[in-house]
Amino acid sequence: MKYLGLDLGTRTLGISISDITKTIATAYGTIHFHDDDYDNAIKKLSAIMEKEPIEKFVLGFPKNMNGTVGPRALETLKFKEKLEKTFNIPVEMQDERLSTKEASSYMIAADLSRKKRKQKIDSLAANIILQTYLDKRKD
Numbered sequence: 001m002k003y004l005g006l007d008l009g010t011r012t013l014g015i016s017i018s019d020i021t022k023t024i025a026t027a028y029g030t031i032h033f034h035d036d037d038y039d040n041a042i043k044k045l046s047a048i049m050e051k052e053p054i055e056k057f058v059l060g061f062p063k064n065m066n067g068t069v070g071p072r073a074l075e076t077l078k079f080k081e082k083l084e085k086t087f088n089i090p091v092e093m094q095d096e097r098l099s100t101k102e103a104s105s106y107m108i109a110a111d112l113s114r115k116k117r118k119q120k121i122d123s124l125a126a127n128i129i130l131q132t133y134l135d136k137r138k139d
Contacts, residue, residue: 001055004028004048005130007096007122008060008076013041014122016130017052022137025130027123038079042086049087057083060096060129094133096125 005025007014013031018024028048033040048054059080062072080091 001053003056003058003130003134004052004054005058005094005126005133006060007126007129008038008041008079009122010035012122013045014124014126015045015048016123016127017054018130018134022134025127025134027127030122036075038082041079042082046086054087054089057087057089057091058094058130058133059083059091060126061093062096092133094129096129 002020003018003022005014005016005018011033013033015028015031016025017028019026031041031044033044059076061076062070064070064073076093080093083089083091
């Protein structure tokens with residue numbers, strides 16, 4: 001069984017997946033949907049769930065820099081509830097502050113074009129979220 005890392009945006013859902021040992025996260029892809037149409041995102045996520053043996057979701061939790069919970073974090077909590085009801089799989093929340101910025105920095109350092117960065121940013125952010133969670137479990 002594996003873990004699925006998720007980075008929820010207003011129009012995208014970045015996805016990463018762990019190996020079966022739950023040691024290494026790998027970028028999996030990005031689901032695109034209309035503004036805040038999370039039902040459609042979950043419908044598209046169902047196709048992945050049919051292919052992969054997932055036992056847990058690790059969902060990025062976008063707290064404000066001062067640690068408070070803002071509007072995006074509240075939307076993410078609603079999405080968490082939808083995930084749990086739809087798939088009956090536990091959802092762990094992982095602080096994702098600066099994960100997208102970190103992903104962008106990696107891609108700039110790798111000299112990826114702006115177009116390629118835009119295509120990969122969400123899945124790489126999900127990968128950072130999941131890898132952070134996996135690394136924390138080892139401590």
